[in-house]
Amino acid sequence: MDITLHTTFLPHTDPEASLAFYRDLLGFELTMDVGEGAMRWLTFVAPSQPDVRLVLNPPAADPGITDDERRTIVELMAKGSYQSIILATKDLDATFERLQAADAEVVSEPTEQPWGVRDCAFRDPAGNMVRIDQV
């Protein structure tokens, strides 16, 4: 077996805001931009990790999802209880300063966690929890 992590997904509610967050603030490269309006699929890679893709997709776009289910998903996103991702950087303080200066929603300032990780946390524009570990 030779399995690698290839593509992972996060939902967006405002593609332009998410594009600004992941590309302009965090430095991901946009490699694909499919669809239009709210129905856009944005594919990103980190410059140092071009074979792992992060796709931002419209929430609950699957036609098999009912209106009630869609409403629940969108509510969970708004209240910040839906999706999360952990990113990593060598320079946590610079990353934090950059995001804070751009008025990103800070959840946690750089902190030494008791389990041995130093991390900070933000909300992305869709309410996803984005934790960033120092590595």
Place this chain on the structure above:
Amino acid sequence: MTSSGDDAHLRTLVLLRRVRDRIDREHARPLDVEALARGVHLSAGYLSRQFKAAYGESPYSYLMTRRVERAMALLRRGDLSVTEVCFAVGYQSLGTFSTRFTELVGMSPSEYRRRALTAGANELPSCVTRQATRPVRNREAPAVGLHLA
């Protein structure tokens, strides 16, 4: 696709999220429900009701829980006394801290510290450890189910 009523509800949920994140961020500082409500331009009563409807506990209760959660982490480290931990997590009084801690964790802070220092460390992603070590309200009555609605 969504009505304006749904949009208003979603905007309120976003404000509640900001309040909860602020509690996570600033729980060690002097913080009360009035200040939290002012920060998102809501009344304290409305914030408390909406927050409880969304997250299952009031913002005051969530603030206290977060302080106890942080206290648990600091006590597990072992290099701070119970009194030092009490003030580090934002409590003004050792008595209030001990009462709330015991209520949530099921044992006093000093007993928790003693037991934790003999237990092993864990190696999980930070978000998982945070969930796993989060204090559970009413631990003395674990049969109570989750609020799913």
